[in-house]
Amino acid sequence: MINLNRRQFLLGSLAASISLALTKPAVAATPRVVVVGGGFAGATAAKYLKLWGANNVEVILVEPNASYISPILSNLVVTGQMSLSSLTFSYTQLLSYGITHEQDSVKTIDKTGKILYLESGKQLTYDRLILAPGMELEAITGLDNNLVPHAWKAGPQTTLLQEQLSAMNAGDTFVMTIPKAPYRCPPGPYERACVVADYLARNKPGSKVIVLDANANIIVEETTFSAQFANYGITYVPNSTVTSVDSTAKSVTVDQNGTPKTYMAKVLNVIPNQTAGQIILDSGLANDSSGKWAMVNPLSYESTAAANIHVIGDSQATSQPKAGHIANSEAKVCALAVLQLLAGGQPYSQPVTNSACYSPLSSTTATWLSGVYRYNATTQTMDLQVVKSAPTPSTQYFSEMRDWAGNLFADTFK
Ligand SMILES: Cc1cc2nc3c(=O)[nH]c(=O)nc-3n(C[C@H](O)[C@H](O)[C@H](O)COP(=O)(O)OP(=O)(O)OC[C@H]3O[C@@H](n4cnc5c(N)ncnc54)[C@H](O)[C@@H]3O)c2cc1C
Numbered sequence: 001m002i003n004l005n006r007r008q009f010l011l012g013s014l015a016a017s018i019s020l021a022l023t024k025p026a027v028a029a030t031p032r033v034v035v036v037g038g039g040f041a042g043a044t045a046a047k048y049l050k051l052w053g054a055n056n057v058e059v060i061l062v063e064p065n066a067s068y069i070s071p072i073l074s075n076l077v078v079t080g081q082m083s084l085s086s087l088t089f090s091y092t093q094l095l096s097y098g099i100t101h102e103q104d105s106v107k108t109i110d111k112t113g114k115i116l117y118l119e120s121g122k123q124l125t126y127d128r129l130i131l132a133p134g135m136e137l138e139a140i141t142g143l144d145n146n147l148v149p150h151a152w153k154a155g156p157q158t159t160l161l162q163e164q165l166s167a168m169n170a171g172d173t174f175v176m177t178i179p180k181a182p183y184r185c186p187p188g189p190y191e192r193a194c195v196v197a198d199y200l201a202r203n204k205p206g207s208k209v210i211v212l213d214a215n216a217n218i219i220v221e222e223t224t225f226s227a228q229f230a231n232y233g234i235t236y237v238p239n240s241t242v243t244s245v246d247s248t249a250k251s252v253t254v255d256q257n258g259t260p261k262t263y264m265a266k267v268l269n270v271i272p273n274q275t276a277g278q279i280i281l282d283s284g285l286a287n288d289s290s291g292k293w294a295m296v297n298p299l300s301y302e303s304t305a306a307a308n309i310h311v312i313g314d315s316q317a318t319s320q321p322k323a324g325h326i327a328n329s330e331a332k333v334c335a336l337a338v339l340q341l342l343a344g345g346q347p348y349s350q351p352v353t354n355s356a357c358y359s360p361l362s363s364t365t366a367t368w369l370s371g372v373y374r375y376n377a378t379t380q381t382m383d384l385q386v387v388k389s390a391p392t393p394s395t396q397y398f399s400e401m402r403d404w405a406g407n408l409f410a411d412t413f414k
Contacts, residue, residue: 030058031342034116034126036106036279038063040070040324041313042132043094044331044412050097053339060124062102062116067091068413069154071185072324073360073405075192078151078162079199081363087154089413109283111306128308128338130301131285131294132331133277135184135314135322140272144247148268152184164267165196171206172266177242177252179273180214182293184314184322187369189271190218190225191359197232198362208233210263212240212254214273221359221389224367228393245270274322276315285311293317298375298382299347300337301330310334318382320373326355328412351375353382358401366390366398 035046038061046061053059067090076082095101104118109129116124137150151161168174174196178189193211200207209232216238218225229236240254240261245268252270253262275281275292285294287305294311296303298318301310312334313327320326330353337347356370367390373382390397 030056031127032058032060032125033128033130033338033342034060034062034124035130035132036062036116037132037134037277037313038065038068038091038094038101039132039134039313039327040408040412041134041327041331042130043068043091044328045130045132045312045335046099047094047097047412048332048335049338050099052335053342055098057339057342058100059098060100060102060126061091061094062104062106062118062124063091064103064105064119066103069158070324070405070409071152071154071188072408073401074151074154074158075188075195076360077154077158078165078192079195079363080162080166084154084158089409091413093414106279109279109309111283111309114308126308128310128342130310130312130334130338131277131280131315132311132313132327133279133315135274135276136278136281137272137274140242140270141244142247143245143270143272147247148245148250148270150271151269152188152271152274161267161269165199166203168200168204168207168266170204172204173208173210173264174200174267174269175210175212175252175263175265176269177240177254177271178211178213178215179271180241181219182322183271183274185357186220186321186323187225187357187359189213190221191361192269193234194225194228194232194359194361195363197234201232202363208235210235210265211237212242212252212263213238214241215239220357221367221369224361224389224393228361242270242272274314276311276317280311280315283309285309288317298333298380299349299351300341301334302337310338319384320353320382321355321357321371323355323357324412325357325408326353326373328408329353329355349375349377351382352385356404358397358404360398360401361393364395364398365393366401367393368397368401368404 070087149160151157197209314322333351369389372386376383
């Protein structure tokens with residue numbers, strides 16, 4: 001806590017000196033920063049740009065929705081324990097910091113002219129652009145999300161999966177697939193398998209849960225999730241890559257080390273492989289070795305493919321996970337760096353970020369995983385310095401999970 005307060009103090013002091021630098025008469029017009037996407041990354045960036053830059057920066061948030069629905073805790077909506085409305089955050093409070101909300105989507109970017117073309121036909125110029133569009137789900141042959149939900153972006157998909165689960169009969173089979181890493185929220189799919197199995201054990205006795213994982217093993221908290229899977233009697237099949245889906249028949253075909261195998265389900269939950277947000281792909285910013293994610297300089301999150309464009313949150317390709325808590329952390333580093341750059345300075349040279357994922361494992365117990373990342377000037381990467389996880393799942397962690405999420409939601413949207 002002492003370290004955090006010291007860091008907050010340092011960030012505050014840096015921000016104060018930037019405000020002063022930005023007010024120098026040499027700065028002709030108020031610089032404009034446009035933030036695209038109002039999720040954990042974008043909303044935080046917009047808020048902290050205004051908190052630290054005050055009237056010396058104009059901040060426009062381009063986001064098509066009037067409110068944000070959090071994927072965090074949404075597995076508890078799937079099991080009926082929480083409502084979607086309790087995870088829905090209006091942008092009203094965020095805008096009170098002096099941010100302008102352009103309720104629209106960015107269609108194309110003119111990187112040279114620094115112009116955004118919006119779906120409505122409107123154009124917006126920028127001095128610096130922060131892209132935070134989250135992730136996109138890859139297409140799968142035969143997959144119709146109106147019949148087979150992914151529920152990996154929260155909203156109607158979450159409700160659909162919840163309705164399908166509640167309509168299951170005792171003894172039915174739930175099949176879910178886990179995408180190849182990297183994907184949004186590493187523990188999330190394993191967490192879902194556990195809370196669904198818990199729900200079925202309590203409400204639909206004799207039902208089965210089958211987990212088909214494209215990865216070779218459980219990629220995080222393996223000991224905890226393996227124990228939970230054994231406890232719930234979940235069938236876990238690694239090295240299972242989805243090749244096609246029959247959405248009407250509710251069947252999925254996977255490749256298991258060269259052998260095709262088809263699984264039938266009453267409820268099928270396919271979570272496809274993922275890429276950076278579509279606007280990142282369309283703008284030629286997905287320049288990592290896979291061609292799916294955006295490489296950035298972790299000091300400022302400036303794209304290595306285009307000047308004056310920063311990428312934060314799920315879309316970025318650093319060693320940091322694709323998760324909401326760390327997206328909030330990246331956004332603060334980025335907001336500060338953007339203000340420093342606009343003031344003619346350089347970004348802070350030793351950024352530290354933090355990740356935390358709480359996973360409910362039943363209706364009353366949870367586990368957690370947390371990591372601290374520090375910039376390594378030699379390799380120019382964010383190195384994992386400390387990683388800790390819950391020793392054993394508990395009801396105390398379940399209650400701490402609600403406090404942690406409440407703090408994150410407030411810091412991002414309020
Ligand atoms: C079941 C589940 C559990 C999770 N649990 C945790 C957890 O415990 N801890 C944790 O840290 N993370 C967790 N996550 C992950 C977390 O939700 C995501 O990593 C996080 O939402 C990413 O934030 P983001 O801002 O990058 O993207 P998003 O939250 O997806 O926001 C992107 C925004 O950009 C907008 N947008 C996209 N394209 C455009 C465009 N062209 N123009 C304008 N706007 C656009 C979208 O409308 C959207 O509002 C969980 C996820 C799931 C699914």
